[in-house]
Amino acid sequence: MKIAYNKTPIDTIKGPNNSIDVFTSLDNSENIDSDVVKSFGEEWSKFAVHNDESVRELRKEYFDIVNETMVNKNTYMIDIGCGSGRWTDYFTDKAGFIEAIDPSDAVFAADNMLGKKENVRITKASVDTIPWPDETFDFGMSIGVLHHIPNTKQALIDCVKKIKKGGYFFVYLYYRFDNRGIIFKSVFYLSNIFRLVISRMPGVLKKIVCDILAAVVYWPLSRFAGLLHTLNLHGLAKKIPLEPYYNKPFYNLRNDCLDRFGTKLEQRFLKSEIEEMMKAAGLTDIVFGEKSAFWHAVGRKL
Numbered sequence: 001m002k003i004a005y006n007k008t009p010i011d012t013i014k015g016p017n018n019s020i021d022v023f024t025s026l027d028n029s030e031n032i033d034s035d036v037v038k039s040f041g042e043e044w045s046k047f048a049v050h051n052d053e054s055v056r057e058l059r060k061e062y063f064d065i066v067n068e069t070m071v072n073k074n075t076y077m078i079d080i081g082c083g084s085g086r087w088t089d090y091f092t093d094k095a096g097f098i099e100a101i102d103p104s105d106a107v108f109a110a111d112n113m114l115g116k117k118e119n120v121r122i123t124k125a126s127v128d129t130i131p132w133p134d135e136t137f138d139f140g141m142s143i144g145v146l147h148h149i150p151n152t153k154q155a156l157i158d159c160v161k162k163i164k165k166g167g168y169f170f171v172y173l174y175y176r177f178d179n180r181g182i183i184f185k186s187v188f189y190l191s192n193i194f195r196l197v198i199s200r201m202p203g204v205l206k207k208i209v210c211d212i213l214a215a216v217v218y219w220p221l222s223r224f225a226g227l228l229h230t231l232n233l234h235g236l237a238k239k240i241p242l243e244p245y246y247n248k249p250f251y252n253l254r255n256d257c258l259d260r261f262g263t264k265l266e267q268r269f270l271k272s273e274i275e276e277m278m279k280a281a282g283l284t285d286i287v288f289g290e291k292s293a294f295w296h297a298v299g300r301k302l
């Protein structure tokens with residue numbers, strides 16, 4: 001089902017299982033932040049294992065709005081910014097064939113996890129060097145990626161171009177707390193100062209600081225929210241920052257803490273802004289997930 005690249009690779013590198021064709025360098029991609037890409041290469045080398053029960057639960061949070069009409073055994077799909085390949089992995093027994101692309105060294109972790117699956121190909125490419133013709137894919141997704149790219153709106157347009165008419169595109173973008181109160185927003189803006197400092201630290205120090213933050217901030221806050229849930233105080237629990245982590249293992253807390261505080265470029269969007277960008281990219285019938293993670297949405301290409 002896979003189709004040939006429409007460009008010549010600039011290099012081919014050896015992954016743990018397969019040769020990986022390279023279409024992006026930090027020089028030939030315009031809509032890319034080189035520090036972000038380097039940092040994610042390191043992050044996914046550190047957090048490359050995602051096969052536990054809690055991650056299966058997290059997958060349900062994203063894909064509650066994806067159904068079998070959108071993804072089935074006839075679906076040719078693309079995962080843009082696949083990272084370690086954890087979400088590609090989720091779809092390997094649901095889709096026909098999956099192209100998983102990422103411009104960072106995360107492709108090595110992805111090849112390690114997915115390299116033996118017959119219906120996956122891993123490619124080193126960026127949103128603006130996707131090596132297939134326009135209107136190739138039945139379903140595309142980009143999860144937690146486009147907010148780390150300088151021009152998110154253009155990136156979404158470039159992704160949706162690759163989807164066939166009548167196909168679907170799923171996106172998860174960081175929300176700007178439009179459904180949260182003032183205390184929640186204030187905690188975020190305070191934490192953002194930490195991010196601006198931590199994300200500029202050298203790699204090893206950054207990882208140590210993020211592990212400490214996961215232990216002294218993420219863990220207590222999320223477990224306190226969990227305690228409130230146990231006491232049936234669900235409304236109150238939901239007001240606690242980091243509540244969505246209340247049932248996630250410490251490994252995920254460390255991973256997401258590094259993701260959040262280790263990344264220099266992070267943009268946040270209102271639901272209305274995401275809807276606008278999706279429409280501008282040519283999507284219609286847009287559906288947003290009403291539960292965390294915010295905001296995840298899927299639309300159909302006109």
Ligand SMILES: C[S@@+](CC[C@H](N)C(=O)[O-])C[C@H]1O[C@@H](n2cnc3c(N)ncnc32)[C@H](O)[C@@H]1O
Nearest residue numbers: 031032040081082083104106126127143144145
């Ligand atoms: C937060 S990670 C998400 C990875 C994966 N989608 C997941 O949710 O596990 C963001 C990913 O976006 C990738 N990325 C950064 N800039 C990109 C670009 N210009 N084009 C495509 N992917 C990019 C990074 O290398 C990184 O693996």
